[in-house]
Every structure is written in structure tokens, then in C-alpha cells.
Amino acid sequence: MHDPWQRIEPPTEGKAVTFRLKSVIQLPAGPVEIEEEGFVIRYQGKLYGWLNHCPHTGSPLDWMPGQFFSEDGRLLVCHTHHALFDPASGNCLDGPCPRGLYPLPVRDLGDQLEVPTQHGGID
Numbered sequence: 520m521h522d523p524w525q526r527i528e529p530p531t532e533g534k535a536v537t538f539r540l541k542s543v544i545q546l547p548a549g550p551v552e553i554e555e556e557g558f559v560i561r562y563q564g565k566l567y568g569w570l571n572h573c574p575h576t577g578s579p580l581d582w583m584p585g586q587f588f589s590e591d592g593r594l595l596v597c598h599t600h601h602a603l604f605d606p607a608s609g610n611c612l613d614g615p616c617p618r619g620l621y622p623l624p625v626r627d628l629g630d631q632l633e634v635p636t637q638h639g640g641i642d
Contacts, residue, residue: 524626524633530561533592535585537571540623541637552637557623558587559632560595562606568623568634569609573597574616580604595620 530536535558542555556571556579571579575597581587582598589596594612595604602614609620626633 523636525636526628526631526633527559529566529627529630529632530559532561532564533588535560535581535587536632537581537585538634540635543637555638557634557638558585559623559625559634560587560606565607566625566627566632567606567609568625569595570621570623570638572621573599573602574611574618574620575600575602575614580620 525538527536527538537556537558540555540557542553543550544553557568558571559566559568571581573580576599578599580595580597582596587595595606597614600615602616603612604610604620605612609622611619623635623638
């Protein structure tokens with residue numbers, strides 16, 4: 520049986536750790552599995568998991584691999600249109616976003632984190 524969780528190293532404050540996961544997209548011909556990327560951030564001491572997927576264009580958010588935060592470290596920035604997201608809620612604060620970020624669960628094990636190996640799909 521497929522393990523629904525994988526282990527990753529936790530990020531330090533104001534940083535992110537990325538990981539691979541599978542997504543299932545429902546097409547008229549049937550489901551298609553694609554590989555996606557998720558990321559976990561540590562923001563104000565708390566961990567948050569998000570799908571690395573711009574809600575506007577579908578492109579990755581990071582402006583450089585693993586770089587999601589604005590220069591001042593207060594917001595997450597999409598590199599495509601510079602949309603701004605709240606790191607704690609994922610809500611879009613500015614830019615052409617039809618909705619906020621897609622959350623992913625994170626389990627804190629202390630020296631490691633557990634994150635999903637797949638999620639239900641994107642819209």
C-alpha cells in the first residue's frame with residue numbers, strides 16, 4: 520500500500536522547504552496523475568504547507584528555487600505577476616488571484632516533518 524506521508528526537514532524561520540507530490544486531475548477521458556511541488560514555510564514560529572501553484576496562472580510561486588518570501592519577509596510573492604499572499608492564511612492580498620493558495624497538511628515530528636505524497640487535484 521502507498522504511504523500517504525513523506526518526511527522532510529523542517530525550514531528555519533522565514534524560509535521554505537519544497538517537496539514533490541502527485542496530483543490527480545479529472546479529465547473527460549478519466550483521471551490523470553501529474554507531479555506537483557509543495558512547500559512548507561516557518562512564519563512567526565508556525566509551520567504552514569502550501570501547493571506551489573499560482574491560483575491565477577498555475578505557474579510555480581517561487582521567484583528562485585525555494586524563495587517565496589518578499590524581501591521584508593512579511594508576505595509570499597508569486598514571481599509571475601507579483602501577487603501577494605498572507606503566509607499564515609494563504610489569502611491573496613494583492614494581485615490578479617481568483618482565490619488564495621491551496622493548503623497542504625503538515626505534521627510536526629520535532630526534527631522532521633510529515634507532508635503528503637499526493638493531493639486531490641487542482642482547479
